[in-house]
Amino acid sequence: MTHSEFKKRFLPLHQILYCEAFRMLGDKFEAEDAVQNLYLKLWEKREQLTSLASPEGYCRAALRNICIDRWRVLRMQEEKNLEIAEDIISEAPPEIESKETEQCLAHFLSSLSETQQRIMKMNMSGYSFKEIEEITGLSEANIRMIISRLRKRFRKSYII
Numbered sequence: 253m254t255h256s257e258f259k260k261r262f263l264p265l266h267q268i269l270y271c272e273a274f275r276m277l278g279d280k281f282e283a284e285d286a287v288q289n290l291y292l293k294l295w296e297k298r299e300q301l302t303s304l305a306s307p308e309g310y311c312r313a314a315l316r317n318i319c320i321d322r323w324r325v326l327r328m329q330e331e332k333n334l335e336i337a338e339d340i341i342s343e344a345p346p347e348i349e350s351k352e353t354e355q356c357l358a359h360f361l362s363s364l365s366e367t368q369q370r371i372m373k374m375n376m377s378g379y380s381f382k383e384i385e386e387i388t389g390l391s392e393a394n395i396r397m398i399i400s401r402l403r404k405r406f407r408k409s410y411i412i
Contacts, residue, residue, distance in 0.1 A: 253298040261307050262294055268308070269315050276319040286322055290315045360406050368402060375399055 253261075269290060273283035290311065294301065304310050361369055367388065374384050381392045388395070 253302050258295065258298055261301075262291065262311065265308055265311050269311055272312060273315055273319055276316070277322060282322060282326070286315060286318050289318050293318075357406070360409065364402070368398060371395060371398055372402060 266287065269287050270283055273286040274280065277283050277286060293314065294311070301307070301310070361372060364372065367390075371384060371388065371390075374387065379387075381395050384390075384395050385392045390398075
């Protein structure tokens with residue numbers, strides 16, 4: 253299949269495929285990546301696709317599989333982030349008044365990733381969720397979840 257044949261056959265489907273990917277993934281950038289990955293795979297298999305009866309049906313099925321794979325990866329990353337981010341405090345509770353407990357907090361913060369440390373330090377310094385969102389580029393909901401889970405993890409590990 254030549255470049256021009258490929259363009260005539262598959263490029264008119266771009267808008268339909270993008271809408272489908274966006275519906276499945278719910279994110280503009282993820283949808284664009286999924287469609288781009290689909291076109292890459294189509295191009296790599298272009299010689300095998302010359303006899304397709306329904307290019308749109310084939311593309312939709314392939315895109316669905318790409319979106320499902322991407323959704324699984326995103327879900328696994330989210331679950332991992334949630335486990336890591338579980339349990340930390342936004343402000344020092346009464347239990348964190350002694351030097352020993354402050355050392356525990358310092359040790360706990362040093363065990364976190366750079367991003368988690370930045371979020372926690374900003375939160376403990378009085379930054380609002382909106383300010384943290386602007387600085388880190390993470391969504392406010394994600395920041396709230398990270399802080400909540402890190403609080404719980406801290407309490408479980410050091411206070412109780």
